[in-house]
Amino acid sequence: MTTGAVSPRRADTRRNHERILTAAAKSLADSGEISFNAIAKQAGVGVGTVYRHFPAPETLILAVYQRELRHLVDVVPPLLEQHSPEQAFQIWVSDHLTHYMMTKRGLARALGAARSSHGELPANAHEVMVGAVAMLLEANVEAGTVRADLDPETVLRGLGGLFYLDPSGDWQGPTARLIDLLWRGMCADESRRES
Numbered sequence: 001m002t003t004g005a006v007s008p009r010r011a012d013t014r015r016n017h018e019r020i021l022t023a024a025a026k027s028l029a030d031s032g033e034i035s036f037n038a039i040a041k042q043a044g045v046g047v048g049t050v051y052r053h054f055p056a057p058e059t060l061i062l063a064v065y066q067r068e069l070r071h072l073v074d075v076v077p078p079l080l081e082q083h084s085p086e087q088a089f090q091i092w093v094s095d096h097l098t099h100y101m102m103t104k105r106g107l108a109r110a111l112g113a114a115r116s117s118h119g120e121l122p123a124n125a126h127e128v129m130v131g132a133v134a135m136l137l138e139a140n141v142e143a144g145t146v147r148a149d150l151d152p153e154t155v156l157r158g159l160g161g162l163f164y165l166d167p168s169g170d171w172q173g174p175t176a177r178l179i180d181l182l183w184r185g186m187c188a189d190e191s192r193r194e195s
Contacts, residue, residue, distance in 0.1 A: 017053050019043035025064045029102055029167070034060060068100050069128045076135045085139035090179055092136060093159060097129075098175050101162045129156055146186040158182045 023042035027034060034057045040047040054060035075096050079088035134152040141148045161178050165171040 016043070016045050016049055019045060020050055020053055020060070021064055021067050024060050025068065028061070028064060036060075069125055072096060072100055073128055073132045073135075076132050080135070080139050084145075085136065085143040086145045086183075089136045089140060090183070092132070093162075093179050094172075094175050097132075097159060098162055098165070098171065101165065102167045102171070126156075133159075140186075141188075144188055147188050150186055155182065155186065158185075 020039060020043045023039045024034060026042070027039055036047050036050045036057070039060075040050045043050070050060075054063060076088070076092060079092055082088075083091060130152050133156050137146060137150050137152055137155065140146040141150070159178070159182065162175065165174055
């Protein structure tokens with residue numbers, strides 16, 4: 001018997017699980033609705049596979065919600081390894097937080113239904129996002145790019161403007177302008193604020 005090997009069946013189960021979550025997130029972002037048949041087709045699995053992983057639409061909705069939250073924190077260390085702290089912050093906001101906001105808008109109605117049948121949603125969304133912002137700010141403070149007196153919660157509130165983006169319109173331009181506005185206020189160097 002070998003140790004550390006992953007059985008092909010388990011690996012296939014994990015891949016199917018991820019494909020289903022990806023398809024469900026896209027469906028929720030696009031329409032705010034869950035159709036197990038449509039999700040199965042998009043994920044390339046049978047509808048029975050979707051039901052085996054998620055016995056009810058509510059469990060799938062909550063799993064998508066938790067996955068999106070987890071991703072917001074999990075992506076920060078690789079971004080900081082691959083980019084400067086300033087670039088990591090900007091990429092996190094433009095590519096990851098904005099995506100979460102867009103998905104969450106589609107999730108809102110579905111989350112309401114899931115909450116009514118399964119109780120309260122996990123209450124850690126705000127803490128998760130504050131934690132991700134705190135990691136990014138700490139790296140930027142160490143790099144000398146942002147002021148040391150910044151409060152992650154205040155920065156997150158500033159990023160709340162992303163909720164006003166139109167997912168069906170041009171959201172990239174307004175996102176870039178919001179990041180620029182916030183960054184100028186966060187900069188440690190006075191001359192960079194004015195550039």
